[in-house]
Amino acid sequence: MTNALELELPYPPSGNHTIRHVDGRAILSKEARDYRKMIGTLLTAQGIRPMDGRLIMVIWFYPPDRRRRDADNVQKTLLDSLQKLAYHDDGQIDDLRTVRCKPTPGGKIKVVISPVTPEPEPEPESSTPSSARRRSCLQCGFRFASRGPANRICPTCSEASSVSERQLHAQRGDQRHNGVSLRFHGIGEVA
Secondary structure, eight states: OTTOEEEEEEOOOOGGGSEEEETTEEEEOHHHHHHHHHHHHHHHHTTOOOBOSOEEEEEEEEOSSSSOOOHHHHHHHHHHHHBTTTBSOGGGEEEEEEEEOOOOTTOEEEEEEEEOOOOOOOOOGGGSOTTSEEEEOTTTOOEEEESSTTOOSOHHHHHHTOOOHHHHHHHHOOOEETTEESGGGTSSOOO
């Protein structure tokens, strides 16, 4: 993605716990104020300036444990914390996706913010091969330029979920043919 902003941030407090009511007034909780301050310090230290124009945001959240959590509770605190730092106003976001990932000790958030690129004018059907066209990603739904019918995962999702040959071997075990491991015959070697 060109001009994309990629961030890895601490896990935010739940959106259910960001507002406190005191003497009939709604105020931001200390937990939410501390998170906003921390995000402001992190982004300012990295020299990040607010993006202009219409935006696409993809959030991968890694909860700190296996407890049930609503994805929208993660969004609220995070979007409010990034406002005026990564973008001017959260009203700039036209496409917002949130992906739940495996729990990670302490939790974390990965965010990619990129400008909306206008859809190119479609070419006449005769000049475009039927296999190469814009398709929706099967993981996040984002429309991207696919190389063919077998290419159904966008580059962002494939980078986030890339697995090395060694990891695949550990997950799947030896490749076998008629009960004989191919690994020892030089066919299924793992780097």
